[in-house]
Amino acid sequence: xxKITQTQPGMFVQEKEAVTLxxxxxxxxxxxxxxxxxxxxSGEMIFLIYQGSYDQQNATEGRYSLNFQKARxxxxxxxxxxxxxxxxxxxxxxxxRNNQGGKLIFGQGTELSVKP
Amino acid sequence: NAGVTQTPKFQVLKTGQSMxxxxxxxxxxxxxxxxxxxxxxxxxxxxxxxxxxxxxKGEVPNGYNVSRLNKREFSLRLESAAPSQxxxxxxxxxxxxxxxEDEQYFGPGTRLTVT
Numbered sequence: 001x002x003k004i005t006q007t008q009p010g011m012f013v014q015e016k017e018a019v020t021l022x023x024x025x026x027x028x029x030x031x032x033x034x035x036x037x038x039x040x041x042s043g044e045m046i047f048l049i050y051q052g053s054y055d056q057q058n059a060t061e062g063r064y065s066l067n068f069q070k071a072r073x074x075x076x077x078x079x080x081x082x083x084x085x086x087x088x089x090x091x092x093x094x095x096x097r098n099n100q101g102g103k104l105i106f107g108q109g110t111e112l113s114v115k116p
Numbered sequence: 117n118a119g120v121t122q123t124p125k126f127q128v129l130k131t132g133q134s135m136x137x138x139x140x141x142x143x144x145x146x147x148x149x150x151x152x153x154x155x156x157x158x159x160x161x162x163x164x165x166x167x168x169x170x171x172x173k174g175e176v177p178n179g180y181n182v183s184r185l186n187k188r189e190f191s192l193r194l195e196s197a198a199p200s201q202x203x204x205x206x207x208x209x210x211x212x213x214x215x216x217e218d219e220q221y222f223g224p225g226t227r228l229t230v231t
Contacts, residue, residue, distance in 0.1 A: 004158070033216035045159075045206060045222035052217050091158050095216045102147065102166075102213030103174055104220055106158025 003027065004092055004107035011112050013082045020067070021077040021110045023092030031097040034075040035104065036066065039089040048090075051075055079112075087114045118142055120223035122207050128229045129197040137192040137226050139207030147213045148190035149174075149220065150182060152203040159206060165190055166213045197230045204228070 005024045013019040025034065036048040051059045051066045059066040067076040079086055089111050093104040120141045129135055141148065146167045151159035161174030165184040179201060181193045190209075194201060204227050208220040 031216060035219060037222075043204065043225050043227075045208075045225075047219045047221070050217060050219060093158070095218075097216045102210070102216070102218070103149065103161040103164060104151075104159070104208075106160075108156060108158050 003105045004094055006092055006107035006110050008110045009108075011110055013079075013112065013114055015084060015114055015116050016081055018078060018080045019082055019112065021079070021090050021092075021112065023075045023077065023107060025073050025075060025092075025094050027073075027094065027096055029096040029098045033095045034066070034068070035093045035095065036064070036075075036077045037091045037093060038086075039091065039109070041088070045091075049077065082114045084114050084116060087112060120207055120209055120221050122205075122223035122226050124226060125224065126227050128231065129194075130231055131198060133197050134193065134195050135197065135228075136194075137205055137207075137228075138189070139191065139223055140189045141207075141209040141221070142188065143209060143221065144187070145209040145211055145221075146187070147210045147218075148184065149208040149210075150180075150190070150192045151206045151208065152176065153206060153225075154203050162192065162205075164213065194228075197228075199230045202228060202230045 032053045034051045038046045049061045065078045089109045092107045123138045149164045150162040163182040168187045207223040210218040210220045
């Protein structure tokens with residue numbers, strides 16, 4: 001079974017508008033972390049935001065916020081005021097405390113295109 | 117502060133050839149990782165090193181070996197390359213494997229093609 005599911009292969013958004021990228025996860029570990037990474041066309045993986053399973057508040061980092069709904073096992077990324085430079089692949093990932101090696105489990109990604 | 121560096125950036129191999137991908141980090145991190153990224157997929161863990169002197173298999177270790185040369189360096193070796201190993205390879209590091217909140221910092225990637 002997929003541990004991280006990103007159901008939107010591609011998304012379009014108009015510049016300056018907000019956009020939500022979906023991510024659902026599956027784990028039985030009570031302690032886990034959720035991450036979002038950005039991968040521009042140049043290929044590097046850029047860390048955006050982190051949410052811990054015990055965090056009471058949704059994480060925010062500048063224009064990025066994470067809409068964490070623990071009961072629904074979802075961790076959607078919200079980008080406010082989209083910019084042309086936000087065009088990239090976005091990956092949701094999870095790290096479980098009891099997963100040996102602390103590996104990140106990645107979703108398949110969502111390709112975001114920002115239109116001028 | 118270079119972060120995580122990888123060499124080479126690009127490589128083309130013929131089937132059966134061997135090569136070593138190099139990775140180094142200057143953040144004094146204990147843990148290092150090798151991932152591969154195939155088209156349409158997220159990254160998958162090949163091997164990891166929780167700390168200097170230890171290495172363990174990840175999700176897709178077949179056809180690879182690793183060496184944690186010291187705290188800074190973690191290399192990935194393909195002994196006999198196969199076309200199925202055509203991929204983009206990422207090295208990453210983090211403070212520890214033990215804390216789920218530790219983000220992983222990624223290198224720029226190596227694009228490998230096996231013909």
